[in-house]
Amino acid sequence: MAENHGAILAEDLVKVYGGKVRAVDGVSFDVRPGEIFGFLGPNGAGKTTSVSMLSAGLRPTSGRAVVDGLEVSRNPEQVKRHIGVIFQESTADGDLTGRENLEIAAGAYGMGRAESRKRADELLEKMHLGDSSERYAKTYSGGMRRRLELAVGLVHQPRILFLDEPTLGLDPQGRAGFWEFIQKIRQENGTTVFVTTHYLDEADTLCERIAIIDHGKIVATGTPTELKDRLGGDIVTIKTATENPDMTGVLHALPGVNSLQKKDASYRVKCASGETFVPLAVEAVSKAGVGVTGVIVKRPSLDEVFLEFTGREYREEEGPTATDRAVMIQRVQQNLRGRR
């Protein structure tokens, strides 16, 4: 294995389902060892499909994936031993105890009884599940289950973790707790983390770099700060009482305006400084005889970045698509087959 390879390399990855759905359409990026890399995109953008190809669960139609220096299509089984994958839905067996889930997983990776037990103990302790280790997983809370799944995903000490919406459905406390564990693992083992998430605030605080995918294509890559800076200033939304007359020209003529989008009776303006722009805008619009009904000033957050690059608001309530289930089931089956 070459010493200087990155952790994950995607080169022009393409996945076409059933000969017509181009779910992933030429995706390229690289993830450095030890990095937390966020993969964001609206529902159906191709996130789960990309994760599946990178984690040797799904064959790309074309393109190349290299994980931990291994060409994924040539060494799928070896790749699976280098990575841990956590799916967006629960994969822990509810009718087994936490400990049993872990010991069975350890056994599947070829560890003997004593070693499996030791590894299970270690992970139960680490994930704060020690007191509940003999309880059926179905009695666990959502947060506990996610921690158990994380433990299962870590049983073979993978160098790279793939997490597909790992905190979906957890309350803020559960999410924060889960991320604390991820951070700890990363600090202790230098694990690389590739994560898709619907929570942009999570991505903003946790990810070193982010790629935004839309319609199967990467539309932006960079650190959260770089991406926010790229928006070039504040975002002001001016809501007016009526859609007509159109205030586009009036607002555009004001100093410091970089761009403007109109939707119904509201105007989304990117400008150098929200503070200076707002009084000018209110005055100009009022002078034109149109009432201003609301003003929102935002320093760019990842939400704005997302809106900018995808043209869509990020909707957290949109859960996983039905297709995710199909992909996930297929992947679980392949994974199990791979371990036997």
Ligand SMILES: Nc1ncnc2c1ncn2[C@@H]1O[C@H](COP(=O)(O)OP(=O)(O)OP(=O)(O)O)[C@@H](O)[C@H]1O
């Ligand atoms: N097994 C499949 N067969 C056919 N089409 C599929 C299959 N899996 C996914 N797709 C389609 O591919 C596209 C990308 O789906 P994918 O699940 O990768 O998106 P996603 O970004 O993970 O979405 P979400 O945020 O909803 O999880 C969608 O249009 C989806 O309907």
Ligand SMILES: [Mg+2]
């Ligand atoms: Mg998905």
